[in-house]
Amino acid sequence: MRRSLATMHPARILVTAFAAVILLGAALLVLxxxxxxxxxxxxVTALFTSTSAVCVTGLVVxxxxxxxxxxxEGVILALIQVGGFGIMTMASLLALLVSxxxxxxxxxxxxxxxxxxxxxxxxxVLLGVAGTTLAVELAVGAWLALRFRYAYDxxxxxxxxxxxxxxxxAFNNAGFGLHPDSxxxxxxxxxxxxxxxxxxxxxxxxxxxxxxxxxxxxRRRVTGRRNWTLHTRMTLFTTVxxxxxxxxxxxxxxxxNPGTLGQFAWDGKLLNGFFHSAMSRTAGFxxxxxxxxxxxxxxxxxxxxxxxxxxxxTAGGIKVTTFAVLAAxxxxxxxxxxxxxxxxxxxxxxxxxxxxTVxxxxVGLVIGATLALLxxxxxxxxxxxxxxxxxxxxxxxxxxxxxxxxxxxxxxxxLLMFVGRLGPITLVSALALRERTRRYQLPEERPVIG
Numbered sequence: 001m002r003r004s005l006a007t008m009h010p011a012r013i014l015v016t017a018f019a020a021v022i023l024l025g026a027a028l029l030v031l032x033x034x035x036x037x038x039x040x041x042x043x044v045t046a047l048f049t050s051t052s053a054v055c056v057t058g059l060v061v062x063x064x065x066x067x068x069x070x071x072x073e074g075v076i077l078a079l080i081q082v083g084g085f086g087i088m089t090m091a092s093l094l095a096l097l098v099s100x101x102x103x104x105x106x107x108x109x110x111x112x113x114x115x116x117x118x119x120x121x122x123x124x125v126l127l128g129v130a131g132t133t134l135a136v137e138l139a140v141g142a143w144l145a146l147r148f149r150y151a152y153d154x155x156x157x158x159x160x161x162x163x164x165x166x167x168x169x170a171f172n173n174a175g176f177g178l179h180p181d182s183x184x185x186x187x188x189x190x191x192x193x194x195x196x197x198x199x200x201x202x203x204x205x206x207x208x209x210x211x212x213x214x215x216x217x218x219r220r221r222v223t224g225r226r227n228w229t230l231h232t233r234m235t236l237f238t239t240v241x242x243x244x245x246x247x248x249x250x251x252x253x254x255x256x257n258p259g260t261l262g263q264f265a266w267d268g269k270l271l272n273g274f275f276h277s278a279m280s281r282t283a284g285f286x287x288x289x290x291x292x293x294x295x296x297x298x299x300x301x302x303x304x305x306x307x308x309x310x311x312x313x314t315a316g317g318i319k320v321t322t323f324a325v326l327a328a329x330x331x332x333x334x335x336x337x338x339x340x341x342x343x344x345x346x347x348x349x350x351x352x353x354x355x356x357t358v359x360x361x362x363v364g365l366v367i368g369a370t371l372a373l374l375x376x377x378x379x380x381x382x383x384x385x386x387x388x389x390x391x392x393x394x395x396x397x398x399x400x401x402x403x404x405x406x407x408x409x410x411x412x413x414x415l416l417m418f419v420g421r422l423g424p425i426t427l428v429s430a431l432a433l434r435e436r437t438r439r440y441q442l443p444e445e446r447p448v449i450g
Contacts, residue, residue, distance in 0.1 A: 015422060018054060018083075022418070025050030025079045034072030044407050051414045053079035055421035056314055058175025058284030058396020059387075061403045061410060065178035076176060077168055083421070084172025084203065084314040089129060128211040133171065140199045141167035147191050170199035173314040175284020175396030187287035188268055193275050200283040201239070204309030209235045230345050231321065235310045237343075238320040239281075242304060246277030249300050259292030280304035282315040284396020291399040295382045298399070302386055305393040306362065316394030316420045318362050325355040358423070366392050369416050376409045377401065391416035 029046035032038050045061055052059050053076045062068075068076065145163030148154045154162070162178055169176045179185060186192040202210065209232045228236075251273035254261040261269045272287050279285050280301045293301075308317015324342060329352050332340040340347045370381075370388045377384055383399045390397050391413045405413065 018418070018422060021079070021082055022047070022050050022054045025054060025075060028075045029068075029072060034069055034075060035067060036069045036072075044410055048410050048414055049076065050079060051417050052396070053174065053176065054083035055316075055394050055417040056080060056083045056172045056174040056282075057316075057391060057394040057417045057420075058169075059391060059398060059402050059413060059417070060176070061405075063180045064176055066180065073165070073178075077165055080172050080174045080176060081168055084168075084174065085129070085133060089126060128214070129207050132207065132210050132214065136171050136199060136202055137164070137167045140170065140195050143195050144192065147189075151189070151191070166196060167199060170196045170283060170285070171203040171314065173200055173203050173281075173283045173309070173316070173394070175279070177285060182284075182286045184287055184289075187272055188264065190271055193271065193287060196285060197275055197278040200278055200281065200285075201243070204281050204283070204313050204315035205235060205239065206310030206313035206315075208232070208312050209310055210313075230343060231311075233343055234321050234324045238324045239310065242281070242307060242320065243274070243277055246280055246300070246304050247274045250276050250297060253294055253297045253300065254288075257292065257294060260288040260297075276301070277304070279397065280395065281307075281309050282317060282393055282395045284390070284398070286397060290397055291383075293399075298382050298386050301397065302389045305389045305395045305397070306366070308393050316392070318358050322355045322358050325351055326359060329355075362392065365416070365419060369412050372412050373405065373409050376406050377404065379404070387413070388416060392420040394420045 026043070026047040026049075028034060029049055030041050030043060032040050034046075035041050048059075048061050051057075064073065064076065141160075141164040143163070144166055145160045148159035148162055149156060152159075165176075165178060166183075168174075175182075177183060183193065183196065212228060212232050247270070251261065251269055254273070255269060256262050261272055264272060275285075275287050281304060290298075290301075306317055307323045308319055309315025311319045311321055325340070325347060328340045328342045328347060332338075340352060366385075366388050369392070370385050373384045373388060374381065379387075379399075379401045383401050386397075386399055387401060387405075389395075394417060402413070
């Protein structure tokens with residue numbers, strides 16, 4: 001067994017580890033102690049909830065706060081933390097804390113999970129990931145606990161528990177809440193919604209970006225100006241652009257909708273428009289009824305959910321860097337330039353191939369899943385597509401049809417969440433038997449395009 005693990009590709013170890021934790025979580029949630037009524041939970045319900053927690057999605061078929069007991073909620077919270085932190089990242093950190101060193105195989109596996117740029121950086125990355133996660137979750141949790149305690153007159157224990165639960169769920173981009181209507185009761189409270197949005201954005205940036213921002217390690221150009229790496233600049237610029245675009249379009253499309261933003265004053269409209277835009281980046285909290293949104297807003301939200309957040313973070317989707325690379329390729333092709341460039345740097349050809357592979361695999365998976373869900377659900381196409389994109393992007397936003405799917409539809413969503421968390425490239429490389437290197441070049445020929 002040990003020899004088999006030692007020779008296994010790191011990506012395959014990740015897939016196996018995630019699947020094992022999901023099954024373990026489902027086994028715990030099936031127990032009578034996990035439900036409030038003391039009855040055994042159905043296997044598919046437990047498996048769906050466990051997958052949604054480990055894959056930090058937030059889609060649910062039963063209400064978290066009313067169906068699960070304290071033990072069940074604790075299991076879900078632990079699964080969220082493990083899934084967000086990364087199975088192999090956590091295993092590597094535990095090995096580091098116990099032995100004070102990391103073996104080469106463990107370093108390679110951790111590098112695959114954290115997307116660190118070199119094996120020598122893994123130790124520093126792991127410690128940084130742990131410290132950043134703990135600091136953000138404790139800070140946001142304490143703030144929310146104080147707000148719940150003094151603004152909503154909740155008991156100290158209830159406020160502390162609710163604050164920590166929502167902070168962990170937010171930073172890990174899980175979207176699990178303890179209220180049946182998510183954060184709708186706090187739609188007009190920026191002291192609750194903005195800290196949650198901040199935690200979601202920080203978790204969605206990706207650990208390499210967060211650690212670089214915290215370390216302030218920059219490269220100085222000849223002019224003496226400090227400069228971040230290309231990955232960090234691309235992630236930050238695209239994230240800000242998508243947040244602003246999502247806020248503007250949400251406000252424009254829903255400004256007069258009485259079921260969503262129409263019920264608020266102008267400042268409440270802006271606040272909840274921004275919150276929806278931030279949550280569309282793979283966190284499933286909502287302060288307005290998503291099911292009451294216009295079809296145009298749902299389509300715009302699908303676009304944001306499909307793009308997702310930063311690489312090596314708690315967000316899903318195809319990632320903002322993938323989107324930026326594809327946009328750069330389009331711009332280069334329109335201009336007739338032979339190479340794609342971003343922010344003064346030329347992109348390597350294999351980067352574009354990887355971006356195309358991820359995007360096309362994701363499109364194919366979402367379309368196939370949507371067709372399968374349409375066959376088993378009478379819901380309208382825009383709602384089913386929204387559900388499929390939300391599951392693949394590990395977002396958790398829903399129009400309210402998740403629990404209405406039959407078992408076959410829920411199994412499709414489970415598969416989407418699993419693949420969306422690990423990423424198409426990781427899953428495909430994990431299933432590949434071996435890497436193949438072509439030792440010759442085929443004759444070149446150019447087909448007609450368009």
